[in-house]
Amino acid sequence: MPVRVEESNAPAQVSGTDPGNRSPLPPSSLLGAGQAFSGTQNVSNQQKEEAWRVNVQIQGIDLEHGYLCGTMEALNVPMADTPVITFWEGEIVDGKNYTFYTGKWEATREDDMRHWSKFPSFSPLQGQVESDGGRQLDLNNYPYIFMRWKEQYFVNVGTDCGLTIAGFYYVCFSCSDGSISGFYYDPNSSPFQKLELKTVNEGRSGFSFSSYELQ
Template structure:
């Protein structure tokens, strides 16, 4: 990711990210790290209307018994790992992470930032375009 117009940096700040796809096998809706409690997780996932139908099962067993393979949304966590081109004195923090929801129908991505030491529920929204092609396109992103 590239952050522009950072007050304490002379150039755009580039960060390296990693993500987790909530598949209920390798990763559940409960984060279990980065200072996030199950209550924090439930509060943040609940901000997505697409999460509502899953809420009871997640509260029951963390969602481990859910089959999300055909669900029209993909839930993820995105975490910045390090600054690529600047030191930690750039004025930005990478302490938190994002709760992410990807819509398989329109390609939109929305997210909420979590860091217990930052303003709550900072929102991320990415809208796709298809530029006359099939599928979805953003300026750049890749899901692996």
């Protein structure tokens, strides 16, 4: 959730598989409903260096449908009197529900590749993704989970708060230590604003979707 800008002039063997028979990505012990993360988002631009403290909590996850949702709290936003909280929904790149190509939110395939390629863990996958979006990749045992997070609305402030949620995050989650890195994409915001988060709790309080179709 960067400042609104007014418009002006780790290697692992990867194998192919049949996407029609693919099972959902295995759950990570560090990625689940109620899990919390804390870190920073770098929102620096050419004029100044700036980073916001950020807290994220996962509120729900449905691996079968490649879906998760949660809240994001920015704590030291200069133009806001209180922390700014947003609700976001996410897409898990699993080759079945979602591929590495976004296909919306003003992101072209070139934008996708520019952002995914900033994650070192994406390097072994890049050739196959450039070929077919990664639909033939077997990501079930890959040590990283790739996602997109799209903020949907402000929870505790109005849309006149000076921030924008027009863009979305390219996200990479490490299954080994629960760390998250991400890059914000919005054509009208500073490019490649980096999100860096670490897991902060082992307890869980949230909900999961596992036995019914999302409406």
